[in-house]
Amino acid sequence: MKRLFLSVYMIFLFGLVKAQFPYTQKFTYPAQLPTQVVYDMLSDNKGYIWLATDKGLFRFNGRAFVKIPFDNTSMQSVSYLQQDSEGNIWCMNFYKELFSIKNDTLRNYYFTDKRIVNESVIVNYVATKQHIWLASLENLYQIDKSTGKTIKKIYSPEYLGISSIVKNGEEIVAYGAKGWIFKYPAKKEEWIKTTFKYNDTRMMSSGKFIYGAQIGKMRLPAFIVQNGVLKLTKPFNIPEEVLVFHFASTSESEQWICTQTGAYLWNIETGNARLVFPNQSITDIVKDYQGNYWISTLDNGLFVCPSLNNKLYTINPSAGFDNISKVTTINNDTVVVGSTKGMLTTFNIKSESRLHYKLPLATEIQFITYDSINKNIFTNRGIVNLKSPDPVKVDDYGKSIIIDHKKNLIVASYNRTYVLNNPLGNQPKETPDTTGIPLYSHYMKNNIFRQGLRIPVFRNARSTKILLSKTKKYFWIAYYDDLYRYCFSDSTIVVRKKNNQKLIARTLYETSDYFLLAGTSNEGLYVIEHDKVIKRFHTGNGLKSNNVIGVHERNGKIWVNTDESLQIIDIKSGIITNLLDEYGLGGLTVNDFSLHPDKLLLATTSGLVINDYRGKPVNGIIYFPAIKAISNGLELTMNSSLPADKNNISFYFDAIQYKSPTNLNYRYKLVGLDTSWKALSYNIGTLNFYRLTPGSYDLNIQAYDINGIYESDLKSFPFKVLKPFWQQWWFIILMTCFSIGVAYIFLKFWSKRLMVRQGLKERLFKSQLVAIRSQMNPHFIYNVLNTVQGLLYDNRKTEVGNLLGNFSDLMRKTLQASDKQLQSLREEIENITLYLELEKARFDKDFEYTLEVKLQDDSSDLIIPSMLLQPFVENAVKHGLMHKAGKKELSIKFIQSEYGLNIYVEDNGIGRKQSMQINQRNKNKPQSFATKAISERIELFNRLYKLKITHDVVDRYDELNNSMGTAIHLFIPNYDKEQINL
Known part of the structure; x- marks a missing residue:
């Protein structure tokens, strides 16, 4: 937690002591502010706090200090903070370098005028909307802010004359030694002589007017410049030995004198100055938009005062540690406070007098109970009254007490809760065992003695709090393990939560509506009615902490103090308000509190804080x-x-x-x-x-x-x-047009290609019909029938039957292949075999053929164009072997490779050259199928399919260049089954 920095080193046993100042917090070093030396501060129009320090310029947003980097500098230390009408932040270092913030960087504002560069001392500067006014000891410069060029140079009236320059809005006022004043704007821009002569003068703007006075230890009258008129006021009344550093303004009505030993709130008209922030070398004071006062020091960092309404009273500063543990209101004027070191003091709020009781310092004061009837004050250290510092009785009264109607004490202690007979009455030294305390006879235990007297003991268990009901008919005791309600009429009730769970309370309070409030150390606050828990407040529904330290009631609202904050609970609505934040006391450690009729009393770790139930005027907007x-x-x-x-x-x-x-x-x-x-x-x-x-x-x-x-x-x-x-729409339109164009071109191309392809297919079918006609041409049929006739004449009936069977099979297979463009190799071999058998019967014994098949796959799985091979075989027979004398041989080989099927057709016929000569002599003979259809059919297949068919025809010759026949190499690529349907 933040520590308070104020302390006062005076103490009276009786008498008047002025020892109250506003509650102020210090930022610890180096956790937050990275330096202890602060020269100047500024609260800008955006809400930021700016600090000019020995380590540079820092911006503060309430949570973190951000250092603003330089683009170029000769020195990190800066001061003279200002904000111009455009919201720009300006500052200057002690080497005459001027800076403004742009893009979160301090930009060096270079002067182009060598006269300024050569000035030995720069007193100060002023940044207005259009100009920079720069004051040296001897000269006043008006500079164009946008260009950096000097508009005019105004000489000071006397050597070493200018001591201060300040602005109030766009009005500029400079002060020179021996009473010279310069004002801008004015009808005539010149120095005006006045009747008062000051040295070391500092001026400040209050927002309403400009005022000035001397720094140091001089106490001459101050002056005010308003609407161009200057008038003198009374000198401020602070001790002569106090050294004045600077003047500050936090509003039109709040002017401050910053000194080596504190800050004074100064009434310029009357000269009255009241010490508000003591004991520090204060350099500046600013007020943020929410009303907090920020106090900078020359050697001890930064302080913040949330409100001038929160007064801090040091009760016992001589002890060195004014940690107040308990506070209780006695009447409108008097409160009693106890410290953690056992000091007990009566404090008069109006006179601020203190009465310290002569109790030996020991353990802290844990409770203060006032007996309004007998005017006695009971604590765990003993009994005192308001008249004398001497205690009435010194004794250990545990952790809490109540006084019954017989003036007996019921004491809650660390090991038991018991009853003491009236400690202030006339008591015999000894009481017979049979007497005891009659009111509590039913609680008497055997062998329980205190100073020779038998005493009633409720439980031999640690207890923390005891509370007497407003009806005075019963009381509650909070034990370490349970909450009990005792009736004077001899009945005991254990108060528990739902499901019979134990309720372990730390503090107890009864409201005006007879609700029992039980504060716990880890479960929040319980509201109890008729021994039943009806409501609970905890961190889940608004409490800052579940560790409840104290509870009070005022105007139907519940005040709850936890180890985190002081809050107010509206039981009916359930709304919880953070009181310390509202009163500008956020972060304050409160040990105890008391609700005075018109003030809030807070026992803190640094003294007694008193607030008159007024929160500071806060701008609620973030x-x-x-x-x-x-x-x-x-x-x-x-x-x-x-x-x-x-x-x-x-x-x-x-x-x-x-x-x-x-x-x-x-x-x-x-x-x-x-x-x-x-x-x-x-x-x-x-x-x-x-x-x-x-x-x-x-x-x-x-x-x-x-x-x-x-x-x-x-x-x-x-x-x-x-x-x-x-x-984009333009691209979509463009691509739509392009797609339509491409689609049009594609459709047109596709339709054209389709027509071409269809034409190719039609031509292919025509070529296939040509092949069929070739296979079934009348000449071939005539030859077959002629052969049949010859065999019949020779009575070779068996051969006739075989020949006719082959012929019929060939015709059937030819017709079956008429609607196929592709067929299996096996079917093609069967067709060729039938054809060759018919030709062999025709040539009789002069013709022999061989078929050699070397395949890796089954011939049924190999696909080739239908009726493509037959024309090659037919041409070999008709044009190569028919005219050859002697033995006629034809060899056909089928060899499969990785890329397709190689077919070799070789004959030992007369050769192409001699065949062409014979064909030329016989002009009536029809042109062979090979010259008309084979090339065209292969070309059509190659155009329809990506895989290409190739064929070569080679004439064979012997060593004497005599024709040995013809060799044909036909390559058919692998056609897959999908291509069969193309």
């Missing part, structure tokens, strides 16, 4: 300066369009909240991607979205307080991710 969007290294503006291939975007944001910065959260929704709000922690300031699909998006983001007290305006950043060019 400042949200801007959202910055970056894509591909470039900053985007709203409604930007991202290319489709650069669709990653990062958002940077920073909300400002000083009241309770750790309660700050964000909720966001990227419209176009998200359908619900998402939450972010306060320490996250970046959102990244990757690979966004084309479309319109709008980032909605809002900062809010987790307690629902404050929220910022909703920030929006719309942008688009463009579609890729192939999804």
Whole structure:
């Protein structure tokens, strides 16, 4: 927790002591602020706090200090913070270098005028909308802010004359030694002589007027410049030995004197100055938009005062550690406080007088109970009254007590809860065993003695709290293991939770509606009615912590103090308010509290804090300066369009909240991607979205307080991710037209190709018909019948039967193949075999043929064009062997390779040359099928199918160049079954 930095080193046993100052917190070093030397501060119009330090310029948003880097500098230390009318932040180092912030970097503002560069001392500067006013000891320069060029140089009236320059809006006022004043704008821009002569003068703007006074130890009258008129006021009344550093303004009505020993709130008109922030070398004071006061020091870092309404009183500073453990209100003027070191003090709120009781310092004060009837104060250390510092009685009264109507004490202690007879009455030294305390006779236990007296003991168990009911008919005792309710009429009830679970309470309180409130150390607060738990408040429904330290009631509301915060509960609505945040006391450690009739009393680790039930005037809006969007290294503006291939975007944001910065959260929704709000922690300031699909998006983001007290305006950043060019309307139209064109061309080409292909198929069928006609031509049929006739004449009936059987089979197979473009090799071999058998019968014994088949696959699986081989065989027989004398031989080989089928047809006929001569002599003989159909049929197949058929015809000669016949090589590629149907 943050420690308080105020302390006062005076103590009176009786009398008046002025020892109250506003509650102030210090930022610890080096956990937060990275330096202890702060020269100057600024609260800008966006809500940021700027600190000029010996280590550079820092920006603060309530949660983290961010150092602003330089683009170029000779010195890190900066001061003279200002903000111009355009919102730009300016500062200067002690080497006359001027800087302004652009793109989160301090840019060196270079002066082009050598006269400025040669100035030995720069007093100060002022940044207005259009100009930079620079004051040296001798000269005043007016500079064009956009160009850096000097517009004019105005000499000081006397050597070493200019001591201060300040602006109030766009009005400029400079002060020179011996009473010279320069004002801009004015009818005549010149130095005006006044009647008062000051040295080391500093001026400040209050927003309403400009005022000035001397620094150091001089106490001459101050002056005010308003509407161009200067008037003197009274000097401020602070001790002469105090060294004045600087003047500060937090509003039109709050002017401060910053000194070596503290800060004084100064009424310029009356001269009255009241010490508010003591004991520090204070350099500046600013006020943020939520009303917090920020105090910078020359050697002890930074402090913050949430409100001037929260007064801190040091009760016993001589002890060195003013840790107040308990506080109880006695009446409108008087409270009693106890410390962790056992000091007990009566404190008068109006007079601020203290009465310290003479109790030996030992264990801390654990409870304070006031007996309003007998005007006595009971504590665990003993009994005192309001009249004397001497205790009435010193004794150990455990952890809690109540006083019954017989003035007996019921004491809750570390090992038992028991009854003591009236400790202030006349008691015999000894009481007979049979007497005891009659009211509690039914609780008497055997062999239980205290100083020789038999005493009633309720339980031999550790107890923490005891509470007497408002009806005074019963009381509750909170034990370490259970909660009991005892009646004076001899009955005991154990109060438990639902399902008979034990309720282990730490503190007890009864409301005006007779509800029992039981605070626990780990389960929150229980509300009990008629010994039954009816409600529970815990961290799940609004409590800051389940560790309840104290409970009170005021105006029907429950005040609950936990180890995290002080909160108010409306039992009916269930609404819980964080009181410390409302009163500007967030982060304060509260050990105990008391509800004074018109003040809130807080026992803290650093003294007694008193608030008059007024929260500080707070601007409830959370400042949200801007959202910055970056894509591909470039900053985007709203409604930007991202290319489709650069669709990653990062958002940077920073909300400002000083009241309770750790309660700050964000909720966001990227419209176009998200359908619900998402939450972010306060320490996250970046959102990244990757690979966004084309479309319109709008980032909605809002900062809010987790307690629902404050929220910022909703920030929006719309942008688009463009579609890729192939999804653009112009590209779709272009591609549609192109596709239609391509489709048209394709259809036209396809239809043309289809027609060509159909034509090829028709030609192929025609060639096939030609082959069939060749196979079944009348000449062939005549030859076969002629052969049959000859065999009949020779009475060779068996051969006639075989011949006619072969002829009929050949005709049948030929007709079956007439509707096929492709057929198996096996069928082709069968057809050729039938044909050759018919030819062999015709040539009788002069003709021999051989068929040789070398295949890797079954011949039924090999596909070849139908009736393609038969013409080659027929030509070999008709044109090669028919005219050959002697033995006629024909050889046909089928050899399968990896790529297809090789067919070799060889004859020992007369050869092509002699055959052509015979054909020329016999002009009436029909032209052979080979010359008309074979080449055309092969060409048609090659055009219809990707696989190509090749054939070669070679004439064979012997050594004497005599014809030995013809050799034909036919290659048929592998046709698969799918191609059969093409």
